[in-house]
Amino acid sequence: MTNRERAMAVLNYRSYDRLPIVHFGFWRETLIKWGNQGHITMEQAMSWGDCTPVDKQISDKLGFDFGWYNCFSPNTGLFPAFDEQVIEESADGTQKVLDCNGAIVLRKSGAGSIPAEIDHLLKNRISWEEHYLPKLQFARERVTSCDINTGTEFKPFLNGGLDFLKNFSRENPVGLFCGSLFGQIRNWLGVEGISYLYFDDEPLYDEIISTVGELCYQCTEMALSSGAKFDFAHFWEDICFKNGPLVAPSVFNKKVGPYYKRITDLVRSYGIKIVSLDCDGLIDSLIPTWLNNGVNTMFPIEVGTWRAEITPWRKKYGKELRGVGGMDKTVFALDSKAIDAEIERLRPIIELGGYIPCPDHRIAPDAKWENVQYYCERIRQVFA
DSSP states (O other): OOHHHHHHHHHTTOOOSSOOOEEOOBOHHHHHHHHHTTSSOHHHHHHOOTTSHHHHHHHHHHTOOEETTOEEOOOOSOSSOOOOEEEEEOTTSOEEEEOTTSEEEEEOTTOOSOOEEEEESOOSHHHIIIIIGGGGOOOTHHHHTOOBOSSOOOSSOTTTTTGGGGGSOOSSOOEEEEEOSSHHHHHHHHHHHHHHHHHHOHHHHHHHHHHHHHHHHHHHHHHHHTTOOOSEEEEEOOOEETTEESSOHHHHHHHTHHHHHHHHHHHHHTTOOEEEEEOOSOOGGGHHHHHHTTOOEEEOOOOTTTTOOSHHHHHHHOTTOEEEEEEOGGGGGSOHHHHHHHHHHHHHHHHTSSEEEEESSSBOTTOOHHHHHHHHHHHHHHTO
């Protein structure tokens, strides 16, 4: 079987020859460390990207089959994005920057964390209509000129407009990225801004969501109607943290749910059965909205401090809910015994079916190269 056939077999509860060994990429610091140790070249470390040829080279050395983010990704966001501008710089090198989302952030030299947001260009209807609405209009170029993670093969795309796609290998599953229906709006307004907007100007709140939802639908429709074939559809949100969602579940269900349903109905009309969604944090209270509106595969299932896993979700929602993720990557910093224990923890979850284990985020800098290799070897042996 190909990796593509294996992955789709697992997620559709069909028989397979062995479990696919899947990852979700690496921190840059991890690759630099491995480069310094001689496991990979520094050129590979600095040029890595999701599902690129360099990613395949590194994955092959470690023993992984593929990365889950092998997606064709139309531009469903700001088009064009804002040009980044340094607004102010302090004596210690800290910069106040207007970023690509129109957020004003503080960037500190050497800091590895997400920059703190201190202000946002989008505040009200005036700033929406002046700065954002013009950047959210549909154009064919959003699909025909978008980037693609290499490693995929499509039919000649959009009347031959993207001929290079036809030369890619189809060994691995290929997804169609359908956009972000709320998470990117949160990036534009900030958590505080989007929360207040619902109460201060609900009509504008609705208009922003509907504008984004319509744009994502049009991009998805154009990609599907081109004749390109996809194995799964995929969304991104990142709208939860360790204690729960950053939006009231009832509001999310009422305001955003219908746009998910419209897009997932569309992808299913093209024969796509697996619809996955990337959302970090404690997602439990948002699962009903996603599941009821056509999303059936949760990713990356963060183990985190709350020990998230698919088992309680399966008991509550049944086999319609699938998952990719949920492997505790912290064991990569320990030893083979810890890895064996994690694999045994995963065994009954894997046996439920409809689930592919994957390190629950980018593999971190404390990971030991030999431990990651050992994990891949053991998964291949245990779940053959």
